[in-house]
Amino acid sequence: MASIPDYYAILQVPVTSTHDEIREAYKRQALVNHPDRLPTTASQQDREEATRKFQLVADAYYILGDRSRREAYDKSRSKQEGFAPFNAARPKASTSQANHLFGDIFEELLKPDVEHPTHIWRIIGAGAGAVLGFIIGNVPGAAIGALAGKTLGQVRDHKGVSVYTAFQKLDGDQRRNILTSLLARFVTAGASGMMK
Numbered sequence: 001m002a003s004i005p006d007y008y009a010i011l012q013v014p015v016t017s018t019h020d021e022i023r024e025a026y027k028r029q030a031l032v033n034h035p036d037r038l039p040t041t042a043s044q045q046d047r048e049e050a051t052r053k054f055q056l057v058a059d060a061y062y063i064l065g066d067r068s069r070r071e072a073y074d075k076s077r078s079k080q081e082g083f084a085p086f087n088a089a090r091p092k093a094s095t096s097q098a099n100h101l102f103g104d105i106f107e108e109l110l111k112p113d114v115e116h117p118t119h120i121w122r123i124i125g126a127g128a129g130a131v132l133g134f135i136i137g138n139v140p141g142a143a144i145g146a147l148a149g150k151t152l153g154q155v156r157d158h159k160g161v162s163v164y165t166a167f168q169k170l171d172g173d174q175r176r177n178i179l180t181s182l183l184a185r186f187v188t189a190g191a192s193g194m195m196k
Contacts (some may be wrong), residue, residue: 004080005089007060007073015074020064026061030102031183033057034176060097099168106167111137 008015011025029132033035035050042050063069084090093101137144167175 004073004076004083005056005059005086006077006083007064007081010056010060010089011064011087013064018171019067022061022064026057027105028064028183029057030054030105031179034102034179035182036172037179039176040172041092051095052091053086055093055095055098056086056089058093058101058169059091061101062093095190 008017011022011029012188013021017025033050033053035047035054038046038050063073091098126146130142167178170178
């Protein structure tokens, strides 16, 4: 009886694929199978099936994306007589594990769109701190307040919420539109260039 899934088939890559090819295949399959791409009218059964496939894609990347795990899998795979088909395989990754793995890739996919460092909070913090400092301690207070406000603003500039955390807070239609748009860009880019 087939006990392990064929992770190469799940990612739709040949056994000879390089690490970069596996990574690109994961991006594509994760976007294609992400449950948030389903319309809001999808049935619970459709959602469960999409989640299962998304988790299997995460399992495949977890195994094939790491050299030592891939070697161990390839050894056990060579002894395997048959594989669990994609439509019957059971994932090992939980939904949260699959989302965590996808979150890292998601941020990488959106990096060109969101990596525009700003200094707005640093400026606002310095201004607010200077005003409060001046009220409390005139000119020396304004200098100390501006420095403190600038430092706190700088922390906010660098430690904002992750892109994926912000994505998860969106409603279903917004998430579906973003994932569909990303998939279209990924396919158009031919899994190269800006999407790497």
